[in-house]
Amino acid sequence: MDDVIVRAAETDEELRQANDLMAKAHFSDYWEGAEWVGPQGMGYPGFRREHVRIALHRGQVAAALRLTTDTIRVGEARLKMAGFGCVTTDKAYRRRGLTSLVMDDAMHYLREHRFHAAMLFGIPDFYHRWGFATALAEYATVIHLRDASPETAPACRIRKIKPGDIPAVQRMHAANDEETACSLVRSAAHISNKWARWENARVLIDEKGRVTAYLRGRPDGTDYLVDEAGVAGYDACPALIRAAARLARAECAGRVKFLAPPSHPVIRHLLAFRADHAMRTDRNANGMLAVVDTGEALESLVPEWERLLAGGAGGDAEVTLVVDRRPWRVRALRGAVDVAAASGRNKIPLNARELAQLIAGYRHPEEVLHDRIPPSRGDGPVFLRTLFPKRVPFVWAADRF
Ligand SMILES: CC(C)(COP(=O)(O)OP(=O)(O)OC[C@H]1O[C@@H](n2cnc3c(N)ncnc32)[C@H](O)[C@@H]1OP(=O)(O)O)[C@@H](O)C(=O)NCCC(=O)NCCS
Known part of the structure; x- marks a missing residue:
């Protein structure tokens, strides 16, 4: 044109x-x-x-x-x-x-x-042209109200959220999200900015007046949909489930549906209940991630890689990720990791979309690269598995763009 x-x-x-x-x-x-x-x-x-x-x-x-x-x-x-x-x-x-x-x-x-990266929630078969790959799944855990009555839930008061609760909500969210990959690091300003979408959220107050949990819910057909919840600790989970059931009952809903990843404490707590846990994956659509700058993205992963290596058997190792034909050497020497735009040992060819999925931890590295890592290649495969463990990538509804 x-x-x-x-x-x-x-x-x-x-x-x-x-x-x-x-x-x-x-x-x-x-x-x-x-x-x-x-x-x-x-x-x-x-x-x-x-x-x-x-x-x-x-x-x-x-x-x-x-x-x-x-x-x-x-x-x-x-x-x-x-x-x-x-x-x-x-x-x-x-x-x-x-x-x-x-x-x-x-x-x-x-x-x-x-x-380092770009993300979007997109229409099918469109954004792959710019290096985006599906890397975020959707999760839903559904519990019927008849099954949602914890026997021992501490007495808690429930009230509407106030702006003064934002720091407590933010703290709980950050702690609960530690094991969730790709979730956004929120500041209080992120919540204040979207206050219109938060003002109907509820907080739970214990007998000492502390905020111990929160949830954001609304009726959705016959369900009460909770698209965000948080707890100060596992001991706050029973009260949270009970509060969600109470709010659902008030809306004449028969079930509570939590949209939260399996790594979240509330969903873990629900494993002790009768509930349905569903995961929805997609292909070339919905939650997608792209690596914008490979060198910067790999460099930014170094602190995490050093932590992962510290927990493992240790030892020096090296792999060369050949991303769209450009080599990036990742090397561990005595627990310190360095990344260089250079060729080295254990070359693994992959494309930028596969790299995005590996960084997110959306897919298992052995599954993505099974046809490219010969089993006999020394320390390469083990190192690769350490660098890219399977994770739970998820972005909360409140943070989507
Ligand atoms: C989707 C949308 C943004 C595409 O805009 P556009 O200017 O028509 O797109 P382009 O002409 O640049 O098309 C780029 C390519 O995508 C293809 N394409 C266009 N619309 C598409 C669609 N809806 N789904 C899949 N592919 C599409 C084109 O055929 C073209 O393919 P090619 O490069 O192989 O020829 C436009 O249709 C739109 O505004 N839709 C409504 C809003 C929307 O759905 N936005 C996306 C939200 S995630």
Whole structure:
């Protein structure tokens, strides 16, 4: 297409047009969408106007997307991540390559700003072109109210959340999420920014007045859907289950459905109950991760790799990850790991999409690379398994973009 300019939104008018286009395409309630991309989105921690990327055709915004910038955890490692949201081309311009141009431009912007990874929740068979691979599963644990009565639940008061509870909620969330990979590292500002979506959450208060648990729920057909919960410790789980059942009963729901990963304490606690635990995986769709800058991403994993090696048998080891034909040597010497853009021993060819899945811990390394690691190759396979253990990657509904 001629006369197309692709870049960041610069003027107020470009931003207004881009926000309008995104709100109309992505929300059944336009005003909710306008708030999401407008005041709320622009007040999101770290937001900059240049995070809205647009294609302009003769002065009109014909395609747009917005980036949100966050930090994600992978064990001890912290990765600089950008989330793609509201990717849209105006109906009149679709299938003419505009979103492709805006995606190319956004990926270029992220590389320039040394992001490690990018994430999105996407339509099928579209985003693989930019290196995105499905790397996040969905989880649901369902318990019938008749099965949700813990025999011993400490007496707790339940009340609506207040802004003053944010630090306690944030602390519980961070502690509960330690074993969840790819989840966003939240600050209090992340919750305040989305307060409209939090203000109906509930907190549980023990007899000493401490906040010991929280949950965010709403009726959903015959279920009471809890898309986030947290506890100060395992001993708060029975009261939390009882509170969820009480709220469900008040809404005439027959079941409570928790949308939380199996690594979360509340879901672990539910293993002692009669419940249905479901995991939904996808292919080339939904929760996807891309490695933006391979060197930076591998470098950012070093603290986690050193922790993993400290817990293992130790010893020196080396592997060369040949990512899309470019070698990256990962070497452990006396427990210290270094990454270099160089060739070395134990070469394993893989592509960037496979690397994204391995970093997230979404798939087992032996399964992804089984046809590329001959079993007799010395320390390589063991080292590779240590570097990329199976994890539980998940992003909470409240954090999605
Ligand atoms: C999806 C959407 C952004 C595509 O925009 P577009 O400008 O038409 O996309 P492009 O013309 O750049 O298409 C790029 C490629 O994707 C393909 N494609 C386009 N729309 C697609 C879709 N909905 N699903 C799968 N593939 C699609 C094109 O055929 C093209 O393939 P090619 O490179 O092999 O020729 C646009 O249809 C849209 O705004 N839809 C409504 C909002 C939406 O669903 N956004 C995605 C949210 S995750």
